[in-house]
Amino acid sequence: MIRLKPRPYMTLRDPTSVKLDEERGSPGAITPPPTIPAVTKEVVLKVSLGHKKYMIRQKGQPLDIPDLDDVTFYDVSHQEQMKLLEVEVDRLLQSVATLDGPVEFPGHVMFAETPNENGFDDLSKLADQLLINTHVCRLDNEIVLHHYQQGSTMTTRYWNSNRILSDLLKSEAMSSGTDNACRSPDFLSRYCGLVDYLTAVLCRVALQAHRDMRWHVNIIGSLANYSLKLKVLAMAPHQFPARALERAKRIFMNKSVLDRLGSKGNSFYQGLEARNVQDGTNPWILAQQFADGVRQHIPAGNRGPGDQHDGQGQNQPGMSHRMHGGFTPWSTFSDDDGTGYDNFYHPHHHFHYYDADKVKELEAFLTKKDTNEKAFFSAKAIYHTWTSSTLLQILQEMKSSILSDLPSDGFDICSLVYETGTVGPGLPILLHQDRGAELQGTGDVNHVKLTYPAFKILKDTALELPQRPATTNDKGNSSVTLRLQFQSRGSDEEASVAPKIIRKMTSMSTAIKVMIPLLCTSPGIVEELHTALSRRGELFKTGDQDHFSPDVPEFTAVAAMSTNTFEAKNNACLPRSDYKSLSQSVLAQHDRRSTLSLGSTAPTNMWHDLSDQKKHQKVQQSKQKQEKLTAKSESWVFEEETIRVSCARYVYTVIGVGFTLVLTGLMLGIFLGFTIEDSIALQDVDPFGFTTYCWVIAAFIVVIAKSVRVENWPWRDFLLRRVTCRSLSELHAVTGIDEQDLIAFLLTKEYENVLITRGPYNQLFMRKGEGRGFSIDCKPQIRTLLAAGLIFVKVSTKQGTALVCLDLGVGRQQGSYARKAIRHSGMMAQGEIMCRYPPRLEDDKDEVNINTRLRHWDFYSTRWEKILGVYTAYNKRVR
Structure with a gap:
C-alpha cells in the first residue's frame, strides 16, 4: 500500500532546492511554494464507494444507489473492480507524491x-x-445523472456520445478486423500506457488548481475510475460500445414511458411498493402487477397488440415473448430516421421484454427519488463531467486533423502567455494554436493561472530530455522540435530575457511526453477546469474565494512543438509571407512583457534579426515608457466624454513666464523713468511704453500656451491647474506620451472607466457615442492592437483573403464581435472586427480598413474556408 508522507502539507519543490534558495537569498525563498494536502488511498476508496453507504437523513438507512463509471456491466465483478481500482488509485497517488520534475511515462x-x-x-x-x-463512459454516466437529477433533460453530452457511437458501429471502422487489431497485446500495452500517462498529467494539473482536500480526493477518484473503465472497455472494443448503446436505448424507453404515464402511473406503482416491498414480494411479480395497472390506464382505442384486459393475447401466435400485460418488443418500433426513438411516445408502446436484470432497471426508474440523492449526484457530476470533457478534448487534439492538408506529422502546436497593456503589471493573455492550426485564446486571469502547472510540467520534461543539436539530416526527416521559454516574476530570470530551451524528439515516447502537457495549456482545457471549480464553489459555499484561484506567480511563457514537415510544406513558413504560424510570430519570439517595444524597430519585421543585446535594450526602453505612463495616468480623471489631466507644472511654467515679463516690464518702466529725468534726449519718451509692450507679450504667451495644446481650455480649469482633453491628439499634446501607447492604454482600461468614444477611428472600442464622446483621431497600428489583446488572423475566402480579429482583451466579452476562437470554415458576424480586403505585399498602402457593419451583398462573402496564420504586418495602420 502506497501512502503519502503523514505531514499535513507537501511542497511543490524538493527540500534541497528550498535550502539553496535560502542560502542564495533569491526571491524564490521569500515566496512560499504552493502546497496540496496529503491524500491517502483509504480516503479515495471511501469516497469512491460513497454510493454504497449514502444515507438519507430522514430515514437514516444506507442506499445502494448506482455508481458512475460502473464496470460490472462489462463482465467485471464488483470484487474485481475494487481490486483494479486500488491499483489505479495507488498509481495516481504515486504520480502526485512529488509535484516537482516530469511525470513518469510508463510507455516509453x-x-x-x-x-x-x-x-x-x-x-x-x-x-x-x-x-x-470515453464516449461510452460518458454515455453511461449521463444516463445515471439524468435519472437522479430530475430537473434536467437528456443533455447534449448524452446525445453527442450516442450519435457518435451509433455512427461508428454502423461504419466499416468497427469491423471485425479492426476489432481484432485493437485487441492485440502490443496495442493494448500501448493503450494502457497512454491512459496511465494522460491521467497522471491531468491529476497533477488539476490538484494544483485548488487547495481543498475534498477536491483532491474526488479528482483522484474520478480519474482512477475513468482509467479503470477505459482499460476494461479496451478488452472488447466492438462489443462493449454496442452493449452500452443497447442499454441506453432500453433505459431511455423506460424513462419515456414513465414520463408519459404521469402522476397516475407513478402513484399506482408507489402504492404497490408500499403494500408489497416490505413483505418481500418478488420484484418480477411487482413488475407484472405494475404492468397490469399500466394496461388498465390505457384507453381502449389506443391499445396495441397484447393489451387486452383479460390477457387473452398471451396465447396468440407470436406473443410468447411478451410478459403478462402486453410488453411490446423493440422490433415493433418505428425507426424512420435511424435513431430508434421516433415513436416512443405512441400510447401503445410500453415495455420491452424484461429478464431479472431488466426488471431491476425498471424498478430503479420507478423508485421515488430523494432530494439528497440529487445533491449527491450533483456533486459527483462536477468531477466526472470535467474528466470526460477534458479527456475528449485532449484525445481529439492528439488525432490527425481532418481539416489539415498536411500529413499526420505536419503540425505546429503552440501555446503562449504574454502581457498586454501599458501599465505594469500587465494583463496576461493566453493564445493557443492546435494541431489543425486553429486558434483560440482567453484574457481571463483565472484561466491563465490554471495553465501554470502544465507549463511547469512541460519545462521539467524538456530539461530532462537530452540536448541533441540539429543536423543537416534532420531537414529531410520528420524531426519534431520543442521550443520553450518560461519566465516567472521573482525568479532569477527576471533581469534578462528568459533562456530558450530547444530539444529534438528522438522517439514517439518523448513526443508524447511533451505533447500531452502542451495540450493541457489549451484555453478549452483550462476553461473546463475553471468551470468545475466554479460549479463546486456554488455547490459548497466555503467562504474562502482564494481557494478558487491557484496560488501561482505571474509568468510569461511560449511553448511550441513543430515538425520539419510543417516547416517545409506550410506557406506560413515562407520568408516574405505577411502571415506566420503562431510559434513564428513576434508574440512568440520577443519579450512577451513588452509588446509595444515592436514600435521601436523599423521595420518591425527586422526584430527577428536583432541580437539579444539589442532586443534587451529595446525592451528596457519600452519598460521605461510604460513606467512613465503608469506614473502619469494615476491622476487622470475619466468622464463620459473627456479625460481631465493635472498639469500643475505646465500652468506654473506659463504663469511664471508671464509674471516674469510683467515684472520685467514694470521694473524696466521705473528704471527708464529715472533715466529720462537725467537725459535731455529722452525727455519726450514714455518709460512705461516698454512696460505695456512686455505686458502684451506676456498676455500673448499665456493665450498661446493655453490654446496650443487643447481647443478649449476654460480659465477656471487653467487656474485650477488642470486641463480637459476631448480627443486623443489633445491628450498626446498635454502629456507628451506617444499616441500608440495611449491607444493601447485606453483599449486595455476601457472596462474600468466610463469613457465614451467617437470617430473617426473608434471602431475598435466598445462604447461608441452618436456624435459625442472622446475623439479617437489617431490611427492605431497592428502592433498596438497586439499590446491590447487584439490579434489579426489572415484567412482564406472564395474571393481571396480577409482578416479576422481575435478579441482577447480583458473586459471585452460584451458584444457579438468579441471573438475568442477562430476555426476553419467560419463566418463573420455582425459587429465583428474584420477586414474583407487586406493590402497585398506588393501594395504601397500602409492602412488596413476594418469593417464592423455587413451590407446585404456581403452575405455570401463573409465566410472563410481556412486559417492561414497570424497577420505580421505590424506597422500597418488600422482605420
Whole structure:
C-alpha cells in the first residue's frame, strides 16, 4: 500500500532546492511554494464507494444507489473492480507524491519508434480508440445523472456520445478486423500506457488548481475510475460500445414511458411498493402487477397488440415473448430516421421484454427519488463531467486533423502567455494554436493561472530530455522540435530575457511526453477546469474565494512543438509571407512583457534579426515608457466624454513666464523713468511704453500656451491647474506620451472607466457615442492592437483573403464581435472586427480598413474556408 508522507502539507519543490534558495537569498525563498494536502488511498476508496453507504437523513438507512463509471456491466465483478481500482488509485497517488520534475511515462519502451508519419498515424489510432471508449463512459454516466437529477433533460453530452457511437458501429471502422487489431497485446500495452500517462498529467494539473482536500480526493477518484473503465472497455472494443448503446436505448424507453404515464402511473406503482416491498414480494411479480395497472390506464382505442384486459393475447401466435400485460418488443418500433426513438411516445408502446436484470432497471426508474440523492449526484457530476470533457478534448487534439492538408506529422502546436497593456503589471493573455492550426485564446486571469502547472510540467520534461543539436539530416526527416521559454516574476530570470530551451524528439515516447502537457495549456482545457471549480464553489459555499484561484506567480511563457514537415510544406513558413504560424510570430519570439517595444524597430519585421543585446535594450526602453505612463495616468480623471489631466507644472511654467515679463516690464518702466529725468534726449519718451509692450507679450504667451495644446481650455480649469482633453491628439499634446501607447492604454482600461468614444477611428472600442464622446483621431497600428489583446488572423475566402480579429482583451466579452476562437470554415458576424480586403505585399498602402457593419451583398462573402496564420504586418495602420 502506497501512502503519502503523514505531514499535513507537501511542497511543490524538493527540500534541497528550498535550502539553496535560502542560502542564495533569491526571491524564490521569500515566496512560499504552493502546497496540496496529503491524500491517502483509504480516503479515495471511501469516497469512491460513497454510493454504497449514502444515507438519507430522514430515514437514516444506507442506499445502494448506482455508481458512475460502473464496470460490472462489462463482465467485471464488483470484487474485481475494487481490486483494479486500488491499483489505479495507488498509481495516481504515486504520480502526485512529488509535484516537482516530469511525470513518469510508463510507455516509453513501447513507443520507441521514430516520430515520423507512421508513428503519428499509430498514435491517432490509439487516440481514436480512447475517444470511443470515453464516449461510452460518458454515455453511461449521463444516463445515471439524468435519472437522479430530475430537473434536467437528456443533455447534449448524452446525445453527442450516442450519435457518435451509433455512427461508428454502423461504419466499416468497427469491423471485425479492426476489432481484432485493437485487441492485440502490443496495442493494448500501448493503450494502457497512454491512459496511465494522460491521467497522471491531468491529476497533477488539476490538484494544483485548488487547495481543498475534498477536491483532491474526488479528482483522484474520478480519474482512477475513468482509467479503470477505459482499460476494461479496451478488452472488447466492438462489443462493449454496442452493449452500452443497447442499454441506453432500453433505459431511455423506460424513462419515456414513465414520463408519459404521469402522476397516475407513478402513484399506482408507489402504492404497490408500499403494500408489497416490505413483505418481500418478488420484484418480477411487482413488475407484472405494475404492468397490469399500466394496461388498465390505457384507453381502449389506443391499445396495441397484447393489451387486452383479460390477457387473452398471451396465447396468440407470436406473443410468447411478451410478459403478462402486453410488453411490446423493440422490433415493433418505428425507426424512420435511424435513431430508434421516433415513436416512443405512441400510447401503445410500453415495455420491452424484461429478464431479472431488466426488471431491476425498471424498478430503479420507478423508485421515488430523494432530494439528497440529487445533491449527491450533483456533486459527483462536477468531477466526472470535467474528466470526460477534458479527456475528449485532449484525445481529439492528439488525432490527425481532418481539416489539415498536411500529413499526420505536419503540425505546429503552440501555446503562449504574454502581457498586454501599458501599465505594469500587465494583463496576461493566453493564445493557443492546435494541431489543425486553429486558434483560440482567453484574457481571463483565472484561466491563465490554471495553465501554470502544465507549463511547469512541460519545462521539467524538456530539461530532462537530452540536448541533441540539429543536423543537416534532420531537414529531410520528420524531426519534431520543442521550443520553450518560461519566465516567472521573482525568479532569477527576471533581469534578462528568459533562456530558450530547444530539444529534438528522438522517439514517439518523448513526443508524447511533451505533447500531452502542451495540450493541457489549451484555453478549452483550462476553461473546463475553471468551470468545475466554479460549479463546486456554488455547490459548497466555503467562504474562502482564494481557494478558487491557484496560488501561482505571474509568468510569461511560449511553448511550441513543430515538425520539419510543417516547416517545409506550410506557406506560413515562407520568408516574405505577411502571415506566420503562431510559434513564428513576434508574440512568440520577443519579450512577451513588452509588446509595444515592436514600435521601436523599423521595420518591425527586422526584430527577428536583432541580437539579444539589442532586443534587451529595446525592451528596457519600452519598460521605461510604460513606467512613465503608469506614473502619469494615476491622476487622470475619466468622464463620459473627456479625460481631465493635472498639469500643475505646465500652468506654473506659463504663469511664471508671464509674471516674469510683467515684472520685467514694470521694473524696466521705473528704471527708464529715472533715466529720462537725467537725459535731455529722452525727455519726450514714455518709460512705461516698454512696460505695456512686455505686458502684451506676456498676455500673448499665456493665450498661446493655453490654446496650443487643447481647443478649449476654460480659465477656471487653467487656474485650477488642470486641463480637459476631448480627443486623443489633445491628450498626446498635454502629456507628451506617444499616441500608440495611449491607444493601447485606453483599449486595455476601457472596462474600468466610463469613457465614451467617437470617430473617426473608434471602431475598435466598445462604447461608441452618436456624435459625442472622446475623439479617437489617431490611427492605431497592428502592433498596438497586439499590446491590447487584439490579434489579426489572415484567412482564406472564395474571393481571396480577409482578416479576422481575435478579441482577447480583458473586459471585452460584451458584444457579438468579441471573438475568442477562430476555426476553419467560419463566418463573420455582425459587429465583428474584420477586414474583407487586406493590402497585398506588393501594395504601397500602409492602412488596413476594418469593417464592423455587413451590407446585404456581403452575405455570401463573409465566410472563410481556412486559417492561414497570424497577420505580421505590424506597422500597418488600422482605420
